[in-house]
Amino acid sequence: MRIIDLSILGAGLVVALTGCGRPETPAETRPSADRADEEEFLAEGQAVYQEFCAICHFAGEGDDRNPPMIGSAMVENPDPADFIRVILFGQSGPTVVAGREYDGIMPPMDWLSDEEVAAVATWTRQRFGGVETAVDAEQVEQIRADGPP
Numbered sequence: 001m002r003i004i005d006l007s008i009l010g011a012g013l014v015v016a017l018t019g020c021g022r023p024e025t026p027a028e029t030r031p032s033a034d035r036a037d038e039e040e041f042l043a044e045g046q047a048v049y050q051e052f053c054a055i056c057h058f059a060g061e062g063d064d065r066n067p068p069m070i071g072s073a074m075v076e077n078p079d080p081a082d083f084i085r086v087i088l089f090g091q092s093g094p095t096v097v098a099g100r101e102y103d104g105i106m107p108p109m110d111w112l113s114d115e116e117v118a119a120v121a122t123w124t125r126q127r128f129g130g131v132e133t134a135v136d137a138e139q140v141e142q143i144r145a146d147g148p149p
């Protein structure tokens, strides 16, 4: 009689432990790890921008020959596909950005890795376009594989 009672109690404990304790633990540890990854990714994007984009686009304001990032519809677009294409394949010919005409040449920068393009696109869109969603490397890989428009 006593043995049976104990085993019922034991089974109850196991159910209680697996039922309550488990799902919370990963959910609690995850966000901070994700946040650290996100900060690292943004820092990488900023570094790529400063090294390879700021030479023409400066701190986002552009100049007479190079369009600004601030106020660019492409930078603000929730769909990052065109932005990714410009980085990978370049852009030339007349264009209007933030109400002003430009007719220059941006060289293709397809030697950047998928992750570098994703990082710089994420940082630039967040910093200058107020777009919070991140661009992931798989999307860059896909657009690279599809080739120039």
Ligand code: HEC
Pocket: 048, 049, 052, 053, 054, 055, 056, 057, 065, 066, 067, 072, 073, 074, 075, 083, 086, 087, 091, 092, 093, 094, 095, 096, 097, 102, 103, 104, 105, 106, 107, 109, 120, 124
């Ligand atoms: C050598 C100068 C140069 C560099 C380096 C450069 N760009 Fe550009 N970029 C330009 C020029 C010039 C244009 C406009 C081309 C045109 O007239 O069609 C442009 C256009 C763009 C556009 C399109 C803006 C719009 O709204 O149409 C985006 C976005 C952009 N650049 C982002 C970047 C990013 C991000 C980098 C770095 C990875 C970068 N550029 C590096 C010169 C440059």
